[in-house]
Amino acid sequence: MPPLKLAVVGGGPSAFYVASRLLSLLPHHQPRGADLKIHIYDRLWAPHGLVRYGVAPDHPEVKNVTHKFDQAAADDRFRFFGNVQVGPQSSHIIPHALSLPLDALSQHYTHILFATGCTIPTLHDVLPPSDRIQSALSLVHWYTQHPSHSNPPPLDTISHVTLIGQGNVSLDVARMLLSGSSALEQYDVPEVVLDVMRRSSVRHVSIVGRRGPHQAAFTTKELREMMNLKDASLLPIDPAVLEPPPDAKLSRQQSRILQLLQKGSVNAPRSTPKSWSLDFFRSPAAFSQLPSGKLRISLAHTALDLHERAISTGETSALETDLVVTALGHHADPAQAFYDPALRHLRTLSGRIINPLGRAVKNVYASGWAAMGARGVLASTLLDAYAVADTIIADHFPGATGATTSIAPTAPPAVSEERLTAENVVLNSIPAAVEQGLEDGRVVGYEQWKAVDAEEVKRGAEKGKERERMGWEEARTFLARPV
Amino acid sequence: MSRPRLAVHALARCRPSLRVAGLPRAPHGAPRRALHATVVRQHGSITRPEPGTGIKLNFRDAKGDVLKVVEANEGDDILSIAHEHDIDLEGACEGSVACSTCHVILSPQHYDLIPEPEDDENDMLDMAFGLTDTSRLGCQVKLTRTLDGMDVQLPSATRNMFVDGKKPTHH
Numbered sequence: 173m174p175p176l177k178l179a180v181v182g183g184g185p186s187a188f189y190v191a192s193r194l195l196s197l198l199p200h201h202q203p204r205g206a207d208l209k210i211h212i213y214d215r216l217w218a219p220h221g222l223v224r225y226g227v228a229p230d231h232p233e234v235k236n237v238t239h240k241f242d243q244a245a246a247d248d249r250f251r252f253f254g255n256v257q258v259g260p261q262s263s264h265i266i267p268h269a270l271s272l273p274l275d276a277l278s279q280h281y282t283h284i285l286f287a288t289g290c291t292i293p294t295l296h297d298v299l300p301p302s303d304r305i306q307s308a309l310s311l312v313h314w315y316t317q318h319p320s321h322s323n324p325p326p327l328d329t330i331s332h333v334t335l336i337g338q339g340n341v342s343l344d345v346a347r348m349l350l351s352g353s354s355a356l357e358q359y360d361v362p363e364v365v366l367d368v369m370r371r372s373s374v375r376h377v378s379i380v381g382r383r384g385p386h387q388a389a390f391t392t393k394e395l396r397e398m399m400n401l402k403d404a405s406l407l408p409i410d411p412a413v414l415e416p417p418p419d420a421k422l423s424r425q426q427s428r429i430l431q432l433l434q435k436g437s438v439n440a441p442r443s444t445p446k447s448w449s450l451d452f453f454r455s456p457a458a459f460s461q462l463p464s465g466k467l468r469i470s471l472a473h474t475a476l477d478l479h480e481r482a483i484s485t486g487e488t489s490a491l492e493t494d495l496v497v498t499a500l501g502h503h504a505d506p507a508q509a510f511y512d513p514a515l516r517h518l519r520t521l522s523g524r525i526i527n528p529l530g531r532a533v534k535n536v537y538a539s540g541w542a543a544m545g546a547r548g549v550l551a552s553t554l555l556d557a558y559a560v561a562d563t564i565i566a567d568h569f570p571g572a573t574g575a576t577t578s579i580a581p582t583a584p585p586a587v588s589e590e591r592l593t594a595e596n597v598v599l600n601s602i603p604a605a606v607e608q609g610l611e612d613g614r615v616v617g618y619e620q621w622k623a624v625d626a627e628e629v630k631r632g633a634e635k636g637k638e639r640e641r642m643g644w645e646e647a648r649t650f651l652a653r654p655v
Numbered sequence: 656m657s658r659p660r661l662a663v664h665a666l667a668r669c670r671p672s673l674r675v676a677g678l679p680r681a682p683h684g685a686p687r688r689a690l691h692a693t694v695v696r697q698h699g700s701i702t703r704p705e706p707g708t709g710i711k712l713n714f715r716d717a718k719g720d721v722l723k724v725v726e727a728n729e730g731d732d733i734l735s736i737a738h739e740h741d742i743d744l745e746g747a748c749e750g751s752v753a754c755s756t757c758h759v760i761l762s763p764q765h766y767d768l769i770p771e772p773e774d775d776e777n778d779m780l781d782m783a784f785g786l787t788d789t790s791r792l793g794c795q796v797k798l799t800r801t802l803d804g805m806d807v808q809l810p811s812a813t814r815n816m817f818v819d820g821k822k823p824t825h826h
Contacts, residue, residue, distance in 0.1 A: 233751030240747070246822040393778035549782055550747055551756045555812050 175207035177597050179281040181258045182325030183214030185237060185550060186540025187287035190533040190564075192244035197565060200249070202471040206401020209599055210250050213277070213606075215257040215269050215614045216319055217644050218624070221289060226318045229346040229359040230351065232638055237550065245618045253606055254616035255644075262292070262507040263535050268644055270609045272279060279594050280601050283564065286510070286518055286538040290502035292544035294516075296336055299498055304467050305459075308341045308499035314350060317362045317641050322362075328371035330494035334469065336456060337499035338381035338391035343398055345379045345497055350446050360638040374549055377448045378491065382482040383475050384413060384453035385433055390535050391549070395429055401438045404446040406437035413452050440614070454489075455482060459496075466492050502546040507557060510538070517545045521585055524559035524567075531588035539562060613652055620651050663823055701735045704728050710803045714742050716809035717785075729800060733793035733807055744809060750794035752776055757782040757793035762806035769796055772803035 178194070180187045191210045193251040198205035207453035218224055227234045244250055257266060278284055301307065306325065320600055333349055335342045348356070353369040381388055399406065414434050416422060420432065433450070441447070454471040462468055469491045474482040483570075490507035503516035511526070512519040519526045520543040525536040539560040546555075589621050609615030616624075623649050632639035642650060703709070709726030714737065716722050727736045734757045737744035745756035752775045761769070766789040772780065776795050780786060790810070 229751065233748050236749040236751060236753070237747045239749065259782065391778070392781045393775070395772065396778060401769040424786065428781060528792070549754070551745075551754050551782065553754060554745060554747060555784070559812075 173203050174562075174568070175208055175209070175282060175597065175599055177209040177281050178283040178285060178564070178600060179277055180210065180212040180287055180402040181250060181256070181277075181284045182221065182287035182540075182542065183212045183216070184289055184290055184540065184555050185221040185223055186221075186542075186557045187212050187285070187288070188212075188220070188244055189538050189554050190285060190348070190561045191250060192240055193558045193561035194564065195244055195247045195249065197561065197640075206247075207599060208249050209332075211281070211602065212250075212256050213251045213256045213272075214254050215251070215261070216267050217255040217268075217621075219252055219618065219621055222248055222398070225318045226312060228348065229232060229315065229356060229361045229638075230347065232359060234550065235360075240620070251602075251619075252616075252618035252621065253610075254621060255614055256609065259509060260507040261505050268319070268614070270605060270614055272508065272603060274592075276603050276605065278592050280597055282593050282595070282597055283568075284537070284593055285560070285564075286508075286542050287540050288484045288504065288508060288516060288518075288538075290504050290543040292503050292505055293498070294500045294503055294641070296456060296498045296500060298458055299336065299469075299496055300317065303496070303499065304461070304465075305496040308335070308337070308345050309343050309502065310495050311348075311497060312341070313498070315361065315365045315645060317365065319517050319644055322500050324368045325495060328366055329373065331375045332378070332493045333374055333376070333495045333497060334378045334380060334491060334493040335497050335499055336380050337501070338452075339377055339499060339501065340394045341392060342379055342497075342499035342599055343394040345381055345499060346448060347394075347401065348399055349374050349377055350398075350401050350448060352403055355402065360632070360641065362641045363635075367586075370479075375446050377446075378399070378451055378493065379448065380451045380454050380456070380471065380491075383480070384418065384452045384478060385450075386422065387432060387476075387480060388429070388452075389547075390429075392425060392428050392432065393539075395432050398448065399432060399435070400440070401437070401446075401448075403444050404437070404448055405439035405441050405444045407447055407449040408436070408441050409433060409450055409452070425600060451491075453482070455484070457484075457488060464494070466494055467496060468492050469496065484617050499597075502541075503629040504542055504545075515545065518542050523556075523563045524585065524616060526585070526589070527588050530585075530587065531591060532585045533592055534567060534587050535567070535593045548654075562596060613648060616647075616651070624650060656692075663749075685796070701739050702728065703729045703739065710798050710800060712736065712802075712806075712819055713804070713806045714740070715806055715808040717809055719808065722809075729798055731798050733757070733796045733798075735794075737793060737807075742809075744793055746794060749754050752779055752792065752795065755779045755792065758783040758786070758790055758808055759793045760785075760787050760798075760808040761789045761791055761796070763789050765805040766801050768792070770776075784811070784812055799800050 198208050215526050218240060221237055223238060244251060256275050257269040257271050293309040299305050310322040311325060313320050314324055335346055353366050357366060455474050456469050457472040457485050458470040471489050471491055472484045472485040475485050477483050504511055504518060510518045510525050517593050518538045520538045522540055523537050524532040525538055537560055538558050544556060591599045606615055624642060625652060628641055630641045658685050684715040709728055711724060711726055713724050714722045722742060723740055732775050734746045734750055745755040754823060780790055781791060785792045
């Protein structure tokens with residue numbers, strides 16, 4: 173059997189689910205599994221991508237997925253290399269990561285999988301980032317202490333926050349701002365973050381969307397959590413907005429969301445110290461900064477056209493706020509190889525990377541948000557990852573029956589002559605720079621991560637919380653300690 | 656069987672704390688405490704009944720073909736039973752009702768015998784692929800004697816879920 177030596181660029185859930193599937197479908201003791209190697213490279217020192225640096229702290233149960241990732245990592249055909257940035261990126265937001273050109277990596281592997289996700293926040297045309305206008309991602313990076321070192325938001329000097337966008341990231345940020353530090357202390361929220369939250373003077377969060385409740389991207393669970401907030405209440409929504417159009421055929425999720433909205437929050441409006449509002453059919457058209465430092469946002473009122481696009485009705489209203497947070501989704505890094513500017517992610521067909529001429533690049537794949545765009549919950553990432561693993565197996569062992577998902581891999585498209593990966597490889601080789609990085613303690617292996625993980629949990633337990641996170645410098649010092 | 660599974664199996668044997676079969680359901684609306692209550696649904700998390708004495712379940716694939724007929728005990732949940740018998744049913748959040756990966760479709764006559772799903776389960780079912788009128792999360796269905804002979808079908812997943820290169824417009 174020809175070896176299958178796969179480099180995975182990116183170490184989030186999609187990467188680990190592909191790895192896990194390949195390792196279990198190609199068991200060690202079978203000929204097809206004997207020459208399998210999977211090496212995951214992540215630009216961050218810690219693995220698991222958005223599970224560590226994205227999932228809201230008050231959703232600890234979501235993090236149970238890492239047990240399966242640990243199982244995959246326990247296979248001796250698997251290795252993890254943290255702190256390695258492979259290929260170009262548009263901004264070097266991880267200063268301490270080792271930078272490795274793609275060809276320095278690819279010469280060691282027969283296969284490459286891009287599981288690089290969508291790392292760039294989509295901005296709003298009229299709301300450029302400033303000290304008063306931030307992306308939700310920078311807030312998430314702050315409360316998860318992501319290695320990009322986002323500045324803390326000035327929560328102690330503001331009372332009104334406006335979120336632009338009505339997806340789950342938006343509701344996560346709203347929930348974090350409205351929950352209060354005491355509700356979050358038990359979770360994986362770093363002390364430096366809790367310190368800022370304890371001083372928060374935020375009293376109201378407006379959540380603005382240019383379309384209506386049936387188009388909102390948030391899911392029922394996240395909306396219900398908002399409705400159940402202990403110290404906050406939802407301001408009444410214009411009942412006309414909550415009337416379904418007469419000919420509308422609502423999905424189960426849409427109907428249940430509508431019911432929740434009609435019922436409103438558990439706390440009666442204005443009965444609580446904090447409040448929130450859902451401002452449907454409003455689209456920021458301009459803003460100005462007032463002498464007080466507040467922002468005045470001019471909101472265009474919108475309605476839906478036949479294609480459910482938001483179009484301006486010509487009316488406007490003004491909203492004064494202290495901080496604008498844009499939560500408008502994410503896209504892949506345009507500096508990456510195989511990025512398609514029209515799609516805003518990598519160009520793929522059934523998980524295979526497609527070059528600009530429409531041909532598949534042999535043995536090069538993409539999965540997760542890098543391939544699909546930034547949408548879908550973990551379950552869709554899992555199913556996509558399994559399907560990509562099946563495609564890799566079907567391409568590598570033609571004619572063999574191996575696919576176990578009900579998603580049959582499609583026939584391979586025309587394959588390009590270009591070759592990014594190597595034909596002949598040494599099974600255990602890794603790039604010299606990575607080898608050196610491991611020796612220097614700059615590149616982190618999975619066992620080292622598990623040591624940090626255990627220490628973080630231990631430090632958390634001492635404070636009665638889920639975990640106390642380390643930053644890179646702390647982790648590096650911890651790992652360099654004499655054992 | 657793959658090696659990693661064996662490794663965890665061994666771990667589960669030597670660490671009883673990893674063998675918790677299920678978290679207690681949190682009361683409605685209360686946050687679910689799942690911080691360190693590691694729920695690993697692997698072999699050994701439930702015990703198999705003496706053959707011929709248990710509650711029979713017919714696991715079926717997405718096409719309706721029988722994968723396995725298994726027996727289990729009263730109180731066992733479908734996700735744990737599936738893992739005990741190597742049925743390919745995911746349980747990404749390990750029974751904490753934070754995902755929909757253990758979605759199963761039950762035979763209608765048995766579905767009606769099970770207490771209705773709570774809000775949190777329904778919220779997750781909202782996002783399940785291939786949802787039907789008799790869909791449940793496997794982790795939330797505990798067996799009773801009346802469910803003997805129940806069909807448990809895995810939902811179908813299709814490539815259509817992942818539209819390569821197309822993005823719905825949001826304008």
